[in-house]
Amino acid sequence: MKRIAIDMDEVISAFSLKCLQLFNADCQTKYTLANLHGKLLTELDQRFHEKVNDYLAEESFFLNLDVMEGSQEALRRLSKQYDIFIVTAAMEFPASLAPKYQWLKKHFPFLNEKHFVFCGDKSIICADYLIDDTPKNLDTFKGEGLLFSAPHNVNNNAYVRLNNWKEVEQYFL
Amino acid sequence: MKRIAIDMDEVISAFSLKCLQLFNADCQTKYTLANLHGKLLTELDQRFHEKVNDYLAEESFFLNLDVMEGSQEALRRLSKQYDIFIVTAAMEFPASLAPKYQWLKKHFPFLNEKHFVFCGDKSIICADYLIDDTPKNLDTFKGEGLLFSAPHNVNNNAYVRLNNWKEVEQYFL
Numbered sequence: 001m002k003r004i005a006i007d008m009d010e011v012i013s014a015f016s017l018k019c020l021q022l023f024n025a026d027c028q029t030k031y032t033l034a035n036l037h038g039k040l041l042t043e044l045d046q047r048f049h050e051k052v053n054d055y056l057a058e059e060s061f062f063l064n065l066d067v068m069e070g071s072q073e074a075l076r077r078l079s080k081q082y083d084i085f086i087v088t089a090a091m092e093f094p095a096s097l098a099p100k101y102q103w104l105k106k107h108f109p110f111l112n113e114k115h116f117v118f119c120g121d122k123s124i125i126c127a128d129y130l131i132d133d134t135p136k137n138l139d140t141f142k143g144e145g146l147l148f149s150a151p152h153n154v155n156n157n158a159y160v161r162l163n164n165w166k167e168v169e170q171y172f173l
Numbered sequence: 174m175k176r177i178a179i180d181m182d183e184v185i186s187a188f189s190l191k192c193l194q195l196f197n198a199d200c201q202t203k204y205t206l207a208n209l210h211g212k213l214l215t216e217l218d219q220r221f222h223e224k225v226n227d228y229l230a231e232e233s234f235f236l237n238l239d240v241m242e243g244s245q246e247a248l249r250r251l252s253k254q255y256d257i258f259i260v261t262a263a264m265e266f267p268a269s270l271a272p273k274y275q276w277l278k279k280h281f282p283f284l285n286e287k288h289f290v291f292c293g294d295k296s297i298i299c300a301d302y303l304i305d306d307t308p309k310n311l312d313t314f315k316g317e318g319l320l321f322s323a324p325h326n327v328n329n330n331a332y333v334r335l336n337n338w339k340e341v342e343q344y345f346l
Contacts, residue, residue: 005297085297091286097270113264114293121287124178124258126299126315142299 001083004172005117005127006075007137008088008100011148012108014066016041022055023048036151062099067107070165076110078172084111085127089137091120131168135159146171174256177345178290178300179248180310181261181273184321185281187239189214195228196221209324235272240280243338249283251345257284258300262310264293304341308332319344 009015019041020031027047041048055061075084086104090096097118104116117125122132123140130141131148135156138145147159148168162168182188192214193204200220214221228234248257259277263269270291277289290298295305296313303314304321308329311318320332321341335341 003297085294087297090291091274091289094271094274094286097274097291098267101264101267101270112293113267114262115297116264116293117297118263118270118291119287120285120289121258124176124260124288124290124299126297 001081002129003083003085003127004078004129004131005085005087005122005125005143007130007132007134007148008086008104009065010068010133010150011131012068012071012075012086013062013103014068016151018061018065019048019052019055022061023051026051033151038152038155040152056093057095059095059099062096063103065103068165072107074165074169075108077169079110082172083115085115085117085125086111087117087119087122087125087127087130089120089122090118131162174254175302176256176258176300177251177302177304178258178260178295178298178316180303180305180307180321181259181277182238183241183306183323184304185241185244185248185259186235186276187241189324191234191238192221192225192228195234196224199224206324211325211328213325229266230268232268232272235269236276238276241338245280247338247342248281250342252283255345256288258288258290258298259284260290260292260295260298260300260303262293262295263291304335 016036023029024031035044041052078084088100090100122137128143129146130138130143131146132138133148133150133153135158138159145159147153147156147161149161149163162171189209190206196202197204208217214225251257261273263273295310301316302319303311303316304319305311306321306323306326308331311332318332320326320329320334322334322336335344
């Protein structure tokens with residue numbers, strides 16, 4: 001069985017949306033995902049530099065992220081034909097370790113927890129495919145890197161792009 | 174730089190020793206590491222089946238493990254010539270995630286936390302070497318597997334064996 005490694009934040013969990021919601025409430029702004037087109041959060045508003053660290057230090061942040069549309073159904077189907085590993089950068093925010101695990105068990109109960117990988121540098125991952133929204137994670141990956149569309153990466157053309165979970169399914173099934 | 178992945182329990186942390194200490198206090202036994210020669214804990218005494226799960230569910234268990242003799246000095250030296258990754262199976266005991274991170278930061282402050290990997294199935298690891306006390310982790314590893322001696326694995330002859338941290342240094346430096 002071929003192995004697909006799948007990133008968490010912004011691929012199966014709606015990370016940026018939650019950041020924008022907290023920031024809007026905090027700073028009386030009205031940012032939407034459309035404002036992130038081609039930009040990182042800190043490029044949209046410099047105040048994100050300090051704010052985001054505060055948000056991510058709270059366990060509740062990761063527990064309460066929304067699930068990306070279509071990801072549950074797609075992964076349920078893909079897991080019948082591929083070995084699915086969830087691979088997430090968690091070491092910069094150790095408070096995220098336990099809630100990330102709980103979130104995965106809650107929203108993806110059909111996945112084997114032995115296939116969860118919490119790491120920092122994704123070049124350690126050995127898999128046939130990596131689906132990730134961050135180009136630098138794909139740059140050092142030795143298998144086939146697939147870029148999952150997110151507002152911040154719209155201008156990257158270096159990888160095969162999958163715009164949503166329907167396209168992921170079409171690519172693999 | 175070549176990359177060495179290093180297991181945690183029984184390689185840099187004295188996992189079995191702590192299990193024996195807790196069990197001895199619990200069940201009025203007097204087991205020592207010598208009793209584990211060629212055996213797993215559950216082969217030494219069947220009551221470990223239920224007891225170990227209780228021990229590992231406590232955050233304090235992983236926080237208070239002793240450091241394996243010579244591992245700090247050896248890793249400090251090795252880290253100048255090799256990329257060191259710490260790779261530990263943590264997903265079966267999610268209560269271990271945060272304390273394992275804290276333990277590593279306390280006892281190995283010179284290692285980069287982006288090189289910590291908490292996983293379940295170590296076949297996901299891409300490295301040149303893996304030092305592990307569990308033969309089944311080496312069986313699926315694609316690089317060079319090195320067996321770190323532990324009482325339970327004394328009868329395994331399938332891998333190059335490193336008996337202690339002095340021998341690890343001699344092998345690599």
